[in-house]
Amino acid sequence: MTGATTKAVGSSHRRGDATLFVGGRGTYIDDVAVPGVLHVAFLRSPHAHARIVAIRTAHADAMPGVVRVVTAADLAPLCKGWQTSQTYPGYVLRTQYPLATDRVVFVGQAVVAVVAESRALAEDAVELVEIDWELLPPACDLEGAMAPDAARAHPDLAGNLAYQADVGDPENRALFDEAACVVEAAFRFNRQTVMPMETRGVVASYLPGDGSLSVYQSHTAPHQLRSLYATHLGLDEGRIRVICPHVGGSFGAKIHLYSDEVATVAISRLIGRPVKYIADRMEALLADIHAREQIVTAKLALDAEGRFVAWRAETRLAMGAFSTHPGSSVQEADEAVRLAMAPYRVPHVGGRLEVVFQNKNIVGQYRGVGHPIAAAIGEHLIEKAAAAMGFDPVALRLANYVPDDAYPVKTRTGIDLDALSHQACLRRLGEIIDIPALRAENERLRGEGIHRGFGIACFIERTATNAPSNAHIRKATAQDGITLSVDPSGAVRCAISVTDQGQGTHTVVAQVIADELGVPFDRVRIVSGDSQATPYGSGVRASRGTAVGGELALQASRELRAVILEAAAQLLQTGAERLSMTDGMIFPAGSEEGNGISLADLAEVVHFKPQLLPRGAQVSLSLSRHLGHDWPALVPTNGVQASLVEVDVRTGAVRLLRHWAVDDFGTIVNPLLVAEQVRGGIAQGIGQALFEELVYDPGGQVQNATLADYLVPLASDLPDMVIDHVETPWPHSVLGAKGAGEAGTTGAVGAVLNAVNDAIRPLGASITELPMTPERMLAALNRL
Amino acid sequence: MKPRPFAYRRATSVEEACSLLDGPVDARVIAGGQSLVPMMNLRLVSPGLLVDIGGLAELQRVTLAGDALHIGALVRHRQVETDLLVARHVPLLASAVRHVAHQAVRNRGTLGGSLCHADPAAEFPACMLVLEATLHIASSGSERTVAAGDFFRGMFATALEPGEMLTGVSIPLTAARDRAALHEMSRRHGDLALAGIVGRRGQGVQRWAAFGIEDRAVRLFHLETVLADRPQAGEAEMLAALAIDLPSTAGAGTAGRAKLVIAAELARRCREDIDRAGVTA
């Protein structure tokens, strides 16, 4: 037998493509070169709500270098418009078009497109387009959205309510009236956006005569795009190819389809020439999906022993002018209400959500989708209750958790949970931090006028969407597919429907294949992101890359391994059951070196000298497999985070001192990549807690659409992070991996919120509006 | 995010730069480009001609001239940070520059650019106020000087007339050697200040200024009087003085109130530093 080999799964392989990216050799959307490409710039609405009275394009049309000025009327014959695919009973929807038709409904909405020989010329020409507007009252006030006299985002609707639902148990006031302790709070989560480093972009090339369409797009789901473009543009899907080149981050921004993207593709169809549109940073801030804006009231009732008795949360989400497409905007609010308190045994859990139209940009699905809010509201009230009743917040949680051995359970809000480990995670946190000592030190420092706070938040994530979970979203989540093949050199090629936006999906899939086949990691090559080259599937969203892609790779590899061993058995004249493959060498069990055959030699025989194999034994060293609904629709995960902060009570500044995370992602395929996901996620959660806010004025104007004013945390603003794990493998897959992409964001918001409140609670202060800016902190501290 | 079309000329002397600025088209000096280029890309400004002064070696020097330290307009922030004459004679600037942006920006941004750009939240204009610096201005065929106190006229607005450029600043050494301190608050490290205070205390002299609060760097005359009378004036007294010195902020609701509260605390910290020996320590 050969010597010891390193198992690929469980080791921190560096990303195979890191050299490419660090060396500046990636091919991002703006690097895609199509001969003769023209450039698109959009005139975007300067008004939150206005009727378009007239558009005059003559000056722009006449400008040298301008090829075509395009309005909604030009595209109307090509595109009928669309509504969100993900529908709910009673969900009021408005049709979106590539360009605004008769009315604009948010600042930044695309109205006119200019196609020119360069982007600079296109931008010059945009300034020459004249539009007569008739201003309409903007609906931007979330608190007052439902007032009878409130301005309506869409005047043809009776009001601004797009969707409402009651979840879980109906309100039972008696439970709260009679409880030993009730804590409640009103929260405001302000609007933010996603901010992948690479902005969105499309290069579309429609070939007249041939009728084929190639679309390059910075996106996570090429097959979904292909289907959507076929539907929205009335084209034959068989003649469309969508390629997602290297993608510089998505975090949800690039799982949606935007009107400017459909417009760009439609323009190529209209003029029969290749066109490119790259969103600039201001467009990204105005028109990439926004997220989170919700006002929430919540209350928790406890009995005298500290047992949770009842919970209720009501939220109102500022959806914006449309619902996102294809996934809806409702999810952000729905997940927030359904998942709050899901880690705990609470006999009565109920809530209500309202989703309202506003003359603001669309709210969509950003990393965590509702889960950060679920965790923040539940965990904040738990720590508040602990303080009110004099309980230790760790003990209070342990006393109320659904025990780790009680799963599977269904929550009172209808969510299936399995294989979670809240107790184990919190205990592990207690092992890596001496919490009583830390609290004592904070207490001591308080005597010196230093206000430190320590906060914990535990949470549940729902990850790895599977086909059945989104059965109600037309063509959103399909079964996933993989094709594996061994080439004559013995290298293994993998084409897979899950994609990679920098998080390392390719590396993880290659690790699983290397292990399951028994070949070296660097002999595995992955292709994804091309609708022509890989089987149909759903790409990446909801942390599904490893849980779904890894499982798919595992199952296909096992089958291919059987094929390989069967072929080798023919050549070695032995039984396949006696063979195994390690490091690309196939040996009979217990035999000496030299008695085996390498995968490369076997592959050479299969490809070039099939006559050496017995007659009739046609060997196919490639196979395709698909993964549909072999497990529950979503894979739940859990974790706990903790944060230590110092509050400068004289300026309202919050300094982050340290951050800890203990997560249960089931089987960890690559610890390094998981840690990077958690760290990056925590950074974004900290962004929500302390920095990021898109400020709209009451008239619907965005006040801070540059990166000088919209503050994303920088590396220098972030604390040291300690990352640890509990591993409860997902019992419904063979690999056992769960989604790890969003947990960091989900837990960080509540952890920082709780830490800040822990610091200021002794001063009689409390804060429940995010981000916690100096001004809000000073107000909370009663200093204004 | 592309600028409108513009012409570009690289000047080889101050005279040439001035004559280019004097022409019929709307011309602008470009120095480090760290503020001008983003504004052009956002199409907030669209000069017809950029006059690049980057090659003018005579504007890149720090020199001792009599009882003043002269700093050329083209001296980069990085140079302010590392220059021995600055460190020795105007330690306030050497310490203030560490609050200006990040290294990459400091490598290109210039002192003159910062003063002429006149961002209300920039550090250097406020420093010039408390140091009572003199600004040297050139135009085709003539030169003049303006006291820092008369130079800053509003948001991104200065006393420069069309056709004029800044060649440098002179900082009186007596002022520069006084104890001084700067404190600012910004949401993220390296950002422009949400509020900032700079103070200097010499023999019978109090010079204080605020930045990031009003529409320009502002001398705090009332605070100076209060501190001259009662060096250890309490928080409430300082806050009251600031409310007079910063009237539009005081009238700007909770956001303005928050700035004042923060400013008072920053002023207290400056005083504490100055008591302890200031940045010369």
Ligand SMILES: Cc1cc2nc3c(=O)[nH]c(=O)nc-3n(C[C@H](O)[C@H](O)[C@H](O)COP(=O)(O)OP(=O)(O)OC[C@H]3O[C@@H](n4cnc5c(N)ncnc54)[C@H](O)[C@@H]3O)c2cc1C
């Ligand atoms: C990310 C970032 C962070 C920043 N943070 C800070 C900060 O914290 N604090 C801070 O103070 N600044 C900050 N800045 C601004 C920076 O300091 C700039 O360098 C400075 O404001 C302008 O200097 P410049 O040489 O780049 O000028 P330019 O951008 O070239 O010019 C700015 C303006 O001044 C004019 N001008 C320049 N030189 C002259 C001259 N000699 N005579 C006449 N007019 C002239 C130009 O015409 C233009 O209008 C930041 C910039 C960036 C990009």
